[in-house]
Amino acid sequence: MGTDELLFAPEEEEQLSEAPWKVLIVDDDREVHSFTRLALHDFTFERKPIHFISAYSAAEATEILKEHDDIAIILLDVVMESETAGLDLVETIRYHLDNTTIRIIIRTGQPGIAPERYVIDHYDINDYKEKTELTTDRLYTTIRSALSQYKQIVELLNKKNEIYATLITDTLTGLGNRVKLNYDLDTEMPMSLVLLNIDAFSMINDVYGFEVGDQMLLQFGKILRESSCTECTIYRLEADIFAILTSQKEIQDIQKEVLRIQSAITKHLFLINGIDHRVNVTMGVVEHEIGNMIQKAEIALREARKMSRNRVQVYSDNLAVIKQIKENTKWTKWLKDALDNNKLIAYYQPIVDCGSGEIVKYEALVRLEHDGVIYTPFHFLSTARYAGLLYQITQRVFEQACARFSTTALDFSVNITDQDLIEHGFIEFIEQTRKHYGIESGRIYFEILEDSSILTNPIAEKHLNELITLGYRLCLDDFGVQCSNFAQLGNLDLDIVKIDGIYIKDIDVNKKSRIVTESILFFTHKIGVKTVAEFVHSAQVYDIVKAMGIDYAQGYFLGEPKPDLI
Template identity: 20%
Template sequence: MEEELFLFAPDETPPKSDGQLPPWKVLSVEDDATYQASLSHALNGYMVKSRPIEMLTAPSATAAAELLATEDDLSVVLLDVVMEDDDAGLRLIDTIRQVLGDNALRIVLLTGQPGMAPFNDVMKRYDIDEYWNKADLSSEKLRTVVASNIRTWNAYNELDKARRGLNLLVEASKQLSRVTNIEDFCRILLNEIGQLIGMTRGGIICARSGNDASLDDLQIVSSAGVFALDNHDGAPMLKQFPDELQTLLKPLLTRAITDKQHHFSDRFSVLYFDTDKNKAHRYIIIVESEAPLSQYHINLLQVFSENVHNGFNNIVLCNRLSELAYFDPQLHIPNRAWLTRHLDNLPASERYHSVLVALNIKEFEELVLSVASPFLDGFLQQFHRKLQQRFRSQRVIARVSGSCFIVLLDSADLPSTSMMARLNHFKIVTDNIQLHAEVNVALMPLCELTAISGRELLHMMDSTLLQSQREHQLLTHYHPQYLSSILERHQLMQGLNNAIEQGRLVLMFQPKVRLSDGQVVGLEALARWRETDGSYISPAKFVPVAEMSGLINKLDLHVLHLTVSAIKQLLKAGFPMPISFNVTSSDLDDLFFMDELDSICSKEPQLLQWLEIEITESQTMQDYQHVKPLLQNLINKGIKVSIDDFGTGYSSLQHVTKLSATHLKIDKSFIDALAEEWGGEPIVDLVVRLGKRFHYAVIAEGIENASQVQALKALGCEFGQGYWFAKPMELPALLTYLTHITKGTDGHQK
């Protein structure tokens, strides 16, 4: 090898080591015992970076391989090229690099035969760091070569250790990020700290207390190693240590809490954390290690502590979010989301023996409007206590809506029939005021519903309660047909939406006639759902579904467009007459519906005189003060307004002098009762007189025979519609009908 341009200056001989720093391990593989001894002698007592060299020797490549497999932290190998055979040294190098996977170990080849020097490609292939001829290697140069390679190995090793430490930090942080409760968080935290510092013996314990609590209030959250407890359950931390250890730890704990910082000593380290959220809790982690932590481990812990601090804050945030998501804010009891999740996680065997009891407070909305918030809170708290008293064996009581509570209990603990009957009435005393709360109760055994999701279970319970309210039943039992009814309504809803989109929702038209001469004076448009096979689905089935599902506005908007189209075709055919179609009060509040109607008014004002809407009396009177100006606005634009089913409710009589309407339609039930002695005649007579007195056109619905026509004419009713004149028909048939009657027919169908 060429003469080196420079050599590393040897390390200055430092003061004698205090024995705390471990030696550098150098391995000499040499079959010449004399030369082996000279190498050991040259390096004996030599210090590199204040650490001595420990010389290990092996007489052959085979012996060296065995030693390499058991020794850690070898930094340099001085390797004779030729030993038991010519390529023994190269095979050993291959073992180091390929089998043991050690790419950091520095390999220096030595040979006493210049002709045995390896080629450059061999040096690269086997990752050999240096090559020296034994004859050229003086003691001084040997020390320089070994020192330089130790420095290189140490730098590489520190980088690798930093990389591995970073990987440990990343993995430890990942583990912590997956946890949302404090006990699991602390347990994983202690395990990860043990991994970071390579703890093989010793212990870690985590405790918490309030921010202003004393050391004696620190309660154990988790423990590991020699501190591990089978059941800590919030035990006081300091009492788990013997008195002498308490004496040692108290000053360290006090400093950490006072400074709010980590503190490291020879044997114990104290890590301090608090939470940003009001600093309600502080956490203390005590780490006992067999030997003092190195600066490397301290650095790792300090970096990791940043993630731990964030983790504690995330736990607090998650707990708060969980509280908001799963607990009622007024009563701090489980809510609908909590109960849904609980039912989903309930084993099928346990669910089989469970029952849900729902209690819905009647007229709760009126109570909310009539009392102050503190009073309402007190009322709800008292109601919840009453439920706890009446269901002492309950598993959980959840508030699933403002007025509804659900109790989950074992079917064996279900109260008796007599006790269930008393659940409909509660006496609640709040602020010395006694209230009587009436309650609808629904009962749902889960024995046949083990495969239904929690969300669907609560949905079916809602349906059961709604059924009890509609039927005015105080106690309702869930029946399996409720589920089939829900599925049927859902299928109807989907089918109706598809029918609208695909143009299978069509209009049929029923004529309105003048009773005196049978002349057709108008038409009512009736929506019909035509199936692909030509059959029709009754509006009595799909209209209620449309109203419940929110499809009614889309349905009525579609009917509006079809009605306008029919008016145009009738005008073109020479039959100018108004067409009425049904709307709901929700249509009048629907922006899309009203915008479309306004657009028609502005773009085609000539059609307005032929456009008429019908709205039921019940919907008009439901919120009359709100609906009245909306209807009047339509009348002002030239659109006629009919009050359908007039007379079925008497609430409209007080407003009859100022109804926002142009027509009143007498309900079919009164027309059917005309032949009865004390039937519909008085009502029909009253409505006809009111119409004449206040200038409303009056139309009788559902006329089916000639006697009804004669009775209506005798009472002075001018207009009517029904099967006696014509059944509803589609537009082509209507045009044929209108053409036919204009040529002199008797004006009715039989």
């Protein structure tokens, strides 16, 4: 074959892909439609041809746009059934049909009615051409440029949708996640929400492994889809917590629906790797409400779990957990106010030597003053633990006690908690405060509870040993009601054991209390540890504890806690 023959050999016909670009021509002049189709009859972009759709009025175009959401370009005349018909259609496309991807090219024969600068400034269009300037070549260039823009916008939009789908979808089950649930709850319509927690699911993971756990979660999600109403939406929020959301109109009796779903789950046999499993679920339900739905359902679920497993709890404002949250919120505020304004006050209760009847030491006890009322730790101690304020309270009480006893020779004791003992600066604070007030370490007793978290925490154990090495005294408080492990008495270098008041307050009438107290005394005498009887509230009780050989006594009969020493 010669060179000329090679140069002019017929080219292979290009294979066009499917799904052509849709271009909508909107013009009341039929010749404009014919010219456009003829000028671009062999046009291709990205191996795709153009499919033309014609509309001869803005109203007709609106109906076409409602049916076709994938039109790439609209070639739009301005003056049709009215002088602003085309511009009005632009507003409809962008703001009523909410279509921001379609490329709008104004093609007008009457630029005086719709001047280019005005239209560009006031309408969301992408190009402006006068019909007289739009030759075949210019039309080709305009369409190609617009299609390139459209393609980029669609790709970006698809990527955005892909990212959004990932954001709102649980990767394991393919269900909506917490983000999706929050989005679906953003409505003024009353909804019903159910949270489902698989009972003892962590045990399945521990015993059979995460792969079996994942398979169970997949099957669980499938059961929820199959057993829930067709209008319900299913979500997996986290770990083994799922959710079902429905509107008020779809289910009139949500509780019956919940029990039906619970029954379906209970009866289902999970077959995984040849092993049969059955599960129960605990459920929190919010019925036909608006606002804070997830929080309310979680509160109901928490209340249900406090009661038992395999339980359904419907949310109401009277749930115990709601009251507890309100109480915690109130006391947290009051505690922080007391810390900021020196309203945490140390009160002192005397401890009497049963042999001499003399006051030999005091216990420093915290009180909170709010609006002129004094509150005992019974009201705020659990909140202080929850809010992480125990160490600050201990610091205030210890410093006040050191200041008070710097002017006397009496010993004193201060309660410390597991949270105090794991603070890295605890020993340094104690030593600095004691030295500042000139108090010998041997005069200070630290009372600890017989709590497993203290006795098993290596940091707490290290700090206890440091206190003992520095010469401080150690007292085990409320012995007999916590772990009640006599072996711990031998493991700790104790100076005193305080027998819990539950055995002392009725020791004059309760034989069992006397027996328990005698057992504690027998053991403490053997290991050389002194004892204190708490809750001594009457002369009869005081006489009994003295007769039994208890070393010290403490209680309202001998002296109430006061801000000053007796």
